[in-house]
Amino acid sequence: MTNPTNANKTRHYEGNPQKNSPALGATLAYLGINGLLALLHGSQGCSSFIRLQLSRHYKEPIPLNSTALLEDSVIFGGWEHLKKGIEVAADKYKPQIIGVMSTGLTETYGDDMVSALSSLRSERPDLKELPIVLSSTPDYMGSMQEGYQRTVEALLTTLAGPSSKTLEPSGSKFNSTFNDVSVPSIALLPGCHLTPGDVDELKEIVMEFGFSPITIPDLSISLDGHAELEAAPVVQGGTLLEDFQRLSKCKACLSFGLSMETSGEILKRTHEIPHHNFPSITGLAASDEFVLTLAKLSSKPIPEKLLRQRSRLLDTLADYHDQLGSLKTAIALEMDLLYSLASCLVEVGAEISVALAASRAGIHKLSLPIPIEVGDLETLEERGGRSRLIIANSNGRQAAGVLKLPHLRAGLPVFDWVGYPQKCWIGYSGTQQFLFDTLNSLS
Amino acid sequence: MFTNLTKLDLKDKKCMSDAGSPKLCMKALPGEGAERSCAYDGARVVLMPITDAAHLVHGPIACAGNSWDNRGARSSGSQLFRRGLTTDIMENDVIYGGETKLKDSILEIAANHDPKAIFVYATCVSSLIGDDVEKICQEAETELTIPVIAVNCPGFLGDKNIGNRIAGEVLYDRVIGTGSGPSEKIPLSINLIGEYNIAGDLWGVLPDLKNLGIKLQTAITGDAKFEDLRSAHRASLNVLICSKSLTNLVRKMEIRYGIPFMEGSFYGIHDTSETLIKIAKALGDPDLLERTLVYVGKKEEETRKVIAGYKALLENKQAVLFTGGVKTWSMVSTLAELGINILAGGTQNSTPEDFQRMKELMDPSAQIIEDTSSAGFLKIIAEKKPDLIVAGGKTKYLAHKTRTPFLDINHGRKLPYAGYEGMITFAETLTRTVLSPVWGHLRRKFPPKEGEQVD
Structure with a gap:
């Protein structure tokens, strides 16, 4: 094996994968942008599987279009299909923005998306003004987290550049931010390990310090499962297009999850604003760091409400220190979430018996008391036996069944426990909830 | 190594001019939002319920990773078919080829999971990089005591129907009639x-x-x-x-x-x-x-005695029917049995014959859903304002946004609807859905206008 961090050294296949495809991560990022039509450049199965997977996790309709590639495009390339796809989608659905992601199929034969787009724009001058984001997400590189990361980067480089034009406010009813100029703005870049519920809390905490958040992408108002949707094949809710123009006025940029660090650096470079990356905001120390940073940025004292939440968390730690201390946990998740949850457990005295990441991203930069390895859920099944608890997505149910261990659902997909997308496991009160959920899953 | 499409007996697949009839020319327009699936999906749907076999997907993570163990097919015995197995093609495999990895994987799966057979699915990427899945399967088979069967179903060959056919072809060529037991017919x-x-x-x-x-x-x-x-x-x-x-x-x-x-x-x-x-x-x-x-x-x-109570509650309700493919016409008569009128009906993956049959069974006044995308489906709901929607799972959460009772009849459902027993379950579930108090809450305007009563 060429990969020293790979846990399944003895086999070449992936058994019960915990990975999702990068294009699924791209879809997720696009789903947080209001008025966006997501167009997958690939075969119809690629988009069909993504829709099904996200829809059984979020219990929401997932608008995702495709260029519907067939045999002829394998021979002649999908370049014309991509042009046609953008054109048809733009004409039929009139989106405010189109987000394209590639797949293993199109990356293998090497479709040049950039030239397809510029060729289309010269043929159709009326589409010149339509913002179109291109994200390269070959299925054979990385996992959901990488696809999401690359897509947020593509969104920022395409839409948040210094030269991009000022857009008229679209007057959407999903107003994600305050319009009051006296309130300082702050840019938030949540990673794909955060649920809509987490992002909601993130915004709340930031607002406690008197900031108006611009969140990219903002799943807390698009995939939060609200009933006021209209029948449209474009994203409803999420970051407004004009919010991208306001990024230059932000006081700072905060990115969450190590995978979001590069996106934060893009904003730092483009708009010369300070950038802070928080690999985790679950756990006491991680929340402390986050809150102290906000206090410093705002030059305000820490709000009483947050201190109260902190105090409650401390009390919980005291009350359950013994149960937490005897907890031996096997975890398999995408890297950012793995690190967030595992470091929180380590911090309260629990032991991590197995730590399996879905892909290699960040594996050498983040550390736990035991080595983090890349592994699938079959590895979890092979190695998790001497633990008391499994933390993995719903697909970990086979491993949990074989090992007869309790299984706390986390990550994506979670389809057999209700309410996961609304769960909040960040900040003081979210950390407290995470510890409650962990302990309750044992009984 | 591409599957020979002419082998697939596509004679009955002529395109129909009727509006809303299934498009079977294997061409979907890019960007149109047709939401059909691919040949690989079609093949796995047919073959994966072989419960004591291992199903190995030779492709990148998008093919197996997003889809394994996601169907409601159930087994009375082995659960091996539910295991997600893939070679997880990575960048290096794309460059250097994935044949060695595939062969190693087959041998390891045979050793680790004791399958009765291994089905190996080719995908878009494995086909493009020129991996000869057929050859590798033959090679592996000589080293093992079980059949290793290649399924050439790269997604770009077409939609789900093509994949179903490929699976049928594989069963015919490689499975049926290959046992060592007797071969005389078993009566009845x-x-x-x-x-x-x-x-x-x-x-x-x-x-x-x-x-x-x-x-x-x-x-x-x-x-x-x-x-x-x-x-x-x-x-x-x-x-x-x-x-x-x-x-x-x-x-x-x-x-x-x-x-x-x-x-x-x-x-x-x-x-x-x-x-x-x-x-x-x-x-x-x-x-x-x-x-x-x-x-x-x-x-x-x-059965009629048992469902009479449900029928009384459902009689004259107005429904919109939209299926992914199978069972469309059958569902028309099932709904009629319960006294439900069909306002509009449509289907996405059916054959032209199935479509015709559905049309004949429906009341002439019923509308055929022409635009089979989600958008088209929702437009019909908005126009017709039905009392209930009976459709496949993928429209479920969209349908809920229209605040209309919805029953899933596709592969995501949890309850069996087949046979006489299934009819009772169906009637029971449908009644529960239609009469659920939640729809009233969803439709109630809030906050109430001044002077209005909150009820």
């Missing part, structure tokens, strides 16, 4: 073709077959064991359950093994009875036919 035995045992549908029909003395050789494929499939050619009759995507298989089985085939459906009282009688007739046993006629009469009466 049948195969159910295109029955995937979703939510245990098959188990709802088995008691009726058993009571009549009909032996189920195997379902192709639902709760299927590899050995049973190998002797599928010993059945006296093939019964094609609704979906005609496996027509190629039954035609070929008729020619090679002399097994006649018929179509049938176990959805609804009428279709269940009709199918049982047709089976009895086709098996040519006068005694069986007599038994069956008495049996279905009794069963119909029993």
